[in-house]
Amino acid sequence: MDIKILENIKLSDYTTFKIGGLAKYFVVVKSEEELFATINWANKKDEKIFVLGGGSNLLFSDDGYDGLVIKNEIKGLEIVSENESEVIVRVYSGEIWSKLVYFTIENGLYGLENTFYIPGTVGASPIQNIGAYGTEIKDVFYNLKAVDIKTGEGRFFNLEDCNFSYRDSVFKKELKGKYFILWVEFKLSRSGKLNLNYPDVQRVLEERGIKEPSLRELTEIIREIRDSKLPNPAVLANAGSFFKNPIINPEHFKVLKEKFPDIKSFVDEQGFKIPAGWLIEQCGFKGKTFGPVGIYEKQALIIVNHGGAKQKDVLGLVENIKQEVKNRFDIDLEEEVNVL
Numbered sequence: 001m002d003i004k005i006l007e008n009i010k011l012s013d014y015t016t017f018k019i020g021g022l023a024k025y026f027v028v029v030k031s032e033e034e035l036f037a038t039i040n041w042a043n044k045k046d047e048k049i050f051v052l053g054g055g056s057n058l059l060f061s062d063d064g065y066d067g068l069v070i071k072n073e074i075k076g077l078e079i080v081s082e083n084e085s086e087v088i089v090r091v092y093s094g095e096i097w098s099k100l101v102y103f104t105i106e107n108g109l110y111g112l113e114n115t116f117y118i119p120g121t122v123g124a125s126p127i128q129n130i131g132a133y134g135t136e137i138k139d140v141f142y143n144l145k146a147v148d149i150k151t152g153e154g155r156f157f158n159l160e161d162c163n164f165s166y167r168d169s170v171f172k173k174e175l176k177g178k179y180f181i182l183w184v185e186f187k188l189s190r191s192g193k194l195n196l197n198y199p200d201v202q203r204v205l206e207e208r209g210i211k212e213p214s215l216r217e218l219t220e221i222i223r224e225i226r227d228s229k230l231p232n233p234a235v236l237a238n239a240g241s242f243f244k245n246p247i248i249n250p251e252h253f254k255v256l257k258e259k260f261p262d263i264k265s266f267v268d269e270q271g272f273k274i275p276a277g278w279l280i281e282q283c284g285f286k287g288k289t290f291g292p293v294g295i296y297e298k299q300a301l302i303i304v305n306h307g308g309a310k311q312k313d314v315l316g317l318v319e320n321i322k323q324e325v326k327n328r329f330d331i332d333l334e335e336e337v338n339v340l
């Protein structure tokens, strides 16, 4: 099996943040066979492996990656089982996420519609249990197959094995960097109920007098909301929300509510989730520029690269933000973006 291993490839060209030094080795894989040949090659040379999808949730080091970066382009989508009410779709990990969601909408399948337009690949979706507008993939996740990047052995993970929580999973914790996710299966419904609870979605529906939107109408609304709030990485380099929304306990929330009466929160089973963007905005960062980096003018959760930024520029700003938020609210912000 012929695989084309390249050397000294600029990682900044493969991430939406446009940051990162050289990968010592780099390969694009388009099939399972190429993946196994690549894993063999790396293990023989004792090179470590990093799996790259669309590069939309990454902040690479300016020193690059001292090993082999595998750019995943293994594609394919099939219905593996269906009945009157449900359909199980298997999607290979190199497929673009929005292409999958588009397929579900075209076929009248409910469950993923609120996640339309999240950038990146299907294979990365379980890593941080991607989510948007009140839906997370754990709500419709069924099963996945992953390949151990040391041994090449396959392993299946059901919902419980993945241990999903808010922007988190087993693949970000104890199994971090250990598996290549090959395909993911989702259980979708033929007659689902749309999740319209998210405040931004409700606002637009009310403004337009729409009571029962169709799948298509809802995804169009979500596209408009996203366009109005999030910078397009092709125009302004970024990696989406840099921080997770912190979750605090009721006592801490009570103290903050007295001090900051207009503090926002969403209550879920884990506690009071506070919008990190609001905290950062209160500290005065929104729209500010610090050399080549800055905070997006419409959403304080997003760090942008105005051009030529290095990892150290981003990390300097990150430290500054964390410190200010800690001082003002006694909250520790945690990165959502994977920093390497």
Ligand SMILES: Cc1cc2nc3c(=O)[nH]c(=O)nc-3n(C[C@H](O)[C@H](O)[C@H](O)COP(=O)(O)OP(=O)(O)OC[C@H]3O[C@@H](n4cnc5c(N)ncnc54)[C@H](O)[C@@H]3O)c2cc1C
Residues within 6 Å of the ligand: 016, 050, 051, 052, 053, 054, 055, 056, 057, 058, 072, 093, 118, 119, 120, 121, 122, 123, 124, 125, 127, 128, 129, 130, 131, 132, 179, 180, 181, 182, 230, 231, 232, 233, 238, 239, 240, 241, 338
């Ligand atoms: C403008 C913008 C908006 C965004 N909005 C959202 C949002 O609404 N909700 C949300 O949840 N996220 C959002 N994100 C973050 C990002 O889209 C998701 O995290 C996405 O899943 C990343 O996919 P990717 O293919 O680009 O992964 P990459 O950035 O390439 O990789 C991310 C991590 O996943 C690992 N990985 C990737 N593929 C595999 C695989 N096949 N097997 C094993 N590990 C793998 C990588 O090693 C890395 O650790 C946004 C990002 C941007 C730039």
